[in-house]
Amino acid sequence: MLDPELTKELSNRAQAAYGQAYVPYSHYPVGAAALFSSGEIYSGCNVENASYGLTVCAERNAIFQAVARGERKLKGIAIAVPTDVFPSPCGACRQVIREFAEDCLVYLINGQGETKVTSLKALLPEAFGPEYL
Template identity: 75%
Template sequence: MEHLLDMTPEVQKELIRRAQDAYSKAYVPYSHYPVGAATLWASGNIFSGCNVENASYGLTVCAERNSIFQAAAHGERKLKAIAIAVPTETFPSPCGACRQVLREFARDCRVILVNGQGQTRITDLKTLLPDSFGPEYLTEE
């Protein structure tokens, strides 16, 4: 689990700050539930994203996927960590689709959940998505 332990406190704070900043940009006219996410990649780059809702609800994109897709569009392929932040008292939790998209870019990674009081709960992808299905099942590694 070396990749889960090699994040400095400063990098973790920056990841959280970017996730919190991202939720302020969310487009949530229907749920009124803004979410921000920031992903840290093996390159050291951080990408953030917010949820973007659509009147055709199925076309809504979660903050986690928005962040990951932006990073992938910039060539990132190895995810180290994600921070997910909301302005509410309760902690966020990535939906099943987002957990599977996280798994596409990491067998495991740190997952930092942040509520509106700035409290954090740290877990990992293997805890959130045990016995997962990943790209190695479809390709030879």
């Protein structure tokens, strides 16, 4: 587990990020906050597009912002939504998380502020990673 203060910061940033989501089609805002080995946290939200395939999920948005700043080692990620149901990263996001972590904590936060903690290995068992290439 991460330090409780750090966990709270991840949660707060993920919840703040969904407030910036651009979701005119699904009306399902998602926020993410990714912690990297440098100690920096990068936030992202989902951004939809009329050409649906061009939509970017919050998790990938946060991770790609970090990578653009030179980060490579993901330590944990929080994903938040304003609904009663806990979020779950899509398959593409699970694979992108795996690119930057063999395993890490994944915090899922619903609109009530409740948190469910899981891991990448639980979400993506027997994953394919860069070490196989």
